[in-house]
Amino acid sequence: MPLDPATRRALPWLVAVALFMQTLDGTILNTALPSMAHDLGESPLRMQSVVIAYMLTVALLIPASGWLADRFGTRRAFLAAIALFSLGSLLCALSPSLPLLVTARVVQGVGGALLMPVGRLAILRGFPREELLKVMTFVTLPGLLGPLIGPTLGGWLTEGASWHWVFLINLPVGLAGLIAARRYMPDLRPDAVSRFDLGGFVLFSCGLVLVTLALQGLGEHAIGRAVALWMLVAGLAAMVGYWLHAARTEHPLFSLALFRIPTFAIGIAGNLFSRLGTGAMPFLLPLFLQVGLGYSPSHAGMSLIPMAAGMMLCKLFAERVIERLGYRTVLVGNTVALGVMIAAFALVKPDTPYGLLLAMLAVFGVINSLQFTAMNTLTLGDLGPDTASGGNSLLSVVMQLSMSLGVAVAAALLSVFSGVTFNAGGDAVLGSFHATFVGVGLISVLAACIFLQLGRREGPAAPGTVVDEG
Template sequence: MPATLLDARTARFLPWLIAIAFFMQSLDATILNTALPSMAQDLGEDPLRMQGVIIAYMLTVALVIPASGWITDRFGSRRIFFGAIALFTFGSLLCALSPSLPVLVGARVIQGLGGALMLPVGRLVILRAYPRAELVRILSFVTMPGLVGPLTGPTLGGWLVEVASWHWIFLINLPVGIAGCLVARKVMPDLRSPLPTPFDGVGFLLFGAAMVLISIALEGLGELHMPHARVVLLLLGGFACMVAYWLRALRIERPLFTPQLFRIRSFAVGIFGNLFARLGSGALPFLTPLLLQVGMGFSPSKAGMTMIPLALSAMMVKPIAKPILDRLGYRRLLIGNTLLLGCLIASLSLIDQNTPYTWLLIHLGLLGAVNSMQFTAMNTLTLIDLHDENASSGNSLMSVVMQLSMGFGVACAAALLGGFKNDYGDTNVLSAFHATYLSVGLLSMLAAAIFFQLQAEPNRKAPAHRVEDPEKSPQGPET
């Protein structure tokens, strides 16, 4: 359906519908972290072993993203978008009613199925329904609420826990979701491809099995307390599925993600850099609220407000990211910024009850700014050299890697935290947090060796318009 066939009402209200869906998803990604200790207490769980609630959502989103475009072309954008909002809303209700941690994790999977489809489908509709001259304006409008979500999420989550209960961080999705379903039926155009491309179902199953097995193995080291032999078997099984996928992708015509992408040096470095650098930064939204509440005794609302500089500085650094990239180039900026990011994460091991609150806010503000610069540079580097014929596949793979690496980061941080807690004992939890931050920071710094493989290109400039920063895209915000 070309843009000229959109009636005036649809053209006016469609961006609002997609913007609200983007806000729901981005708010849900951050509002949960501050509430984890209260949820653990109510469910009779250890607050340091609640990471499954976060990982289940991230892993589900990563699994569904590769199939979102094919599903939309097969069944139509209106039906899939309506179903995505309904599934997200139903999953939110199940989360609020969950009587135990396993049930809550299952409900988060259902919620993740809806969240994974809402944003890619919304972006696809905008790309197909509006003229190219309108895309920048429409996409900017749609993404703004998503940038507000990480800013308000932790504070709102902490406040709801104190004045009501943790259940309300899910219940607030219900009225918005119901309204979204009603509007979607009236406003969302029913777009689909007249000739849907073949879908690599076998590749999808192999790739998905690899992600699930590796994620469960990492969870087995932390929350699930699996024997090491079982963890090793799961890891080997996951890697075997991944190798089988890539060997198959080399011999078929239309794989889920083509290995030819990795012949582009900037894409290969960007993908692997994303994977390892985000192991540290992806753990921050999980670790920091726990540190503030469990390790330092902050109230949920104070912990949420303390997280504001992390998101606010990330937003403020966006306008200067491109000029800095133009001046320093990708290689110098990413090597230096990765090392600085690792140092800032590691230096959180020095935070304790005697740290001045003002210095804590400054530290988190600096960390948010450096983290945001890292995301922007890595994302742009990954996509900058892709051609039109492989841009969609490359962007989809990067989106999957972003979700996976953040989930792996949470799983690794939780496993380290649980191990250090056993070493230091229940009476010295703060030392376990310090050791975890130090380890995560050092792991993050290792990604600098990947960016060192970039060729020095002092005159190369960041693109002004060709590549859309996925951090601002409707596919999902950074956390």
Template structure:
């Protein structure tokens, strides 16, 4: 891709780091919160097993607004939208720290999510338009590095802040980074605008309503305050909106996501596989810290440090992902890896008070490795068959599905945990976690038959296609 917006040398040096900082803020926020949920629940007089809404509100908001990020950047300019995103994320962080009730915290997380939904997509779009295609992979690799540090630093930092300061600081630390980000963006973020394409407002509303209704319905299954009749109405309403969107998209001139994307078999399999596989992996950052603190009595700092093996395992397997996929192909890699991932998640049902610390660390490290290989293979196989004209829309839909499936994973895990939890002391709580991990592992395994539907021609390809999606 040619350089479409020439910039001075200093801007070309600073811009990747600016976008990398935005990515770091997002990944840090996504991992630092989970170890703080029990402490937040105590402070807000809530049940720690009912705090899933704090996680879901952010991820669902991000999923909702990703499709609009490119249009907003084209309409109002990349600099204005990027700075607005940082400001909203920072203000949302401050509002989270000042929240006095769960409802206030949920509203603040939505505001934070609006900023988070715009930061990385707009930053990545700017990089795409400023750097030549020959440099794009190198630049996106640089941007992705802080994203690997966030999951490594987040849980540990969150645990230590909660134990030795207060949970409010997990949000307040975003403020100085946000101020620096705004100042740098004012100077070095290019102000680019694209062709003003019509936006599929009806499709956006239908697709967004479907995501919200289905997620709230699943979240309501884990809540004691929502009647089952209301849950069913929300669930069927969401399915109806999704069906209506599909019919609308087949007739719209420029739909939000074109149904023609699904004419590519590898894309269809990859999207559906992502949805089910991430139901399991998306629940882990929520479930594991709760298990360690609520059921096993770990301190927040100890629970945070126990998440390090997941991140280290993910980092360790990265260099091996391409050789493994090249050797076995996407079909065999994804099918076998999906079954292994589900089995490892289900294996957490064996963790108890007498479990060896070394064994637990090894188990979590293996999950991190298998999870990372899964993400790399799923992302690449989803996009490798798309044409250059379809790549942008396909990547956008994949980003939405990633966020949505993780949100649904947390909602599903919380619903299962709530359903299995009965009065009976610590043993009953631990048993509820065990049953939940078994079910979540089984849900992740449901993606294996989907990956078996890959054609022979889909089973080998460029496993390092970072130019389309970096995770």
């Protein structure tokens, strides 16, 4: 369906603003967690459920986003996504307790799960193939500003007003998005809609939820250890059940044929385990700076700017590095460096020079960005036209899942270490953060074993084809 000139101009801006709103929300919240915990009467070290609820909801619904857009059309699905995201933001701001806040984050996550997949689908269907790279590059650029602005803005809003404004800031943007989407989002849908794999979706979703809640329960001690272990085993059984279901179903949620592509299989496994560390850091660092080092919310937020700047700087040379050294060398070496860099934050103490801390954050940002670029391109680069959609959806699910698991694992380690003194000063809280950084770093280092399975020069021919690192 050809787009009219006004829609062709406005649609990339509409999707770009939606991505910016989503990435801003993902980074602005972490700086506000200690203040939220204080107002809600909770421990700052037990606020991970606020983060996990959103990420897990997004991971669960991404597989259904394409089918929903096909069934109801891109315009209705996109309008519903903005409305739910905005409603969830309002409910978050009005929440008087942690359980209600978590519930509101689930509502917000439903909208977030549809927002970018439906917007990206409208771009793919509305623009010719020769224009896609240019348009998608434009769409993803505002998303890079979210991690740069989010922590600082979150700190300023929390300190200057209250944490409620971290969510209320989404409302005017959401209202403008609804007005623009009604005018400029095309109503694109196929002539025929395939049957949705409901059985596979239930098995896959149950597996994700049970495993994540088991890890979160172990970290928060909100449920008994026996119940958490039961949930963990049940979740793993559900995932095995999905694997068997997919092998016998003609059109499964995610085809097992994807895993016959070696670079995809290695890339997915590497994404899952190495992102446990990178997913934990946006949660750990703002808490560490405020609870461990005593920074104010605005000071903590501004301190994270070098990390986002390092991620943007890496884009200038990441492609050349991958082309010159190859995927195996880059991913094995960079994964080890990533784990070591995470563990190195265990050396940071209140008397550590501030300039050294900023330098460490900048270096971590560069390493983190190179990891994302190499992993995403390795995972998607060898997919063909018949596997690209399913492979991209599964990668998006794994990214969200691994980040939520990373937060759950980090919170569990913090809980385990919080009662133990690790430093001469007897500061158990600071010591628990130090031990957690070491533990998360070791998990990340072990992911290098997965990338060792690559051939010396194995990998897609064009590293620069990935433009979305989300």
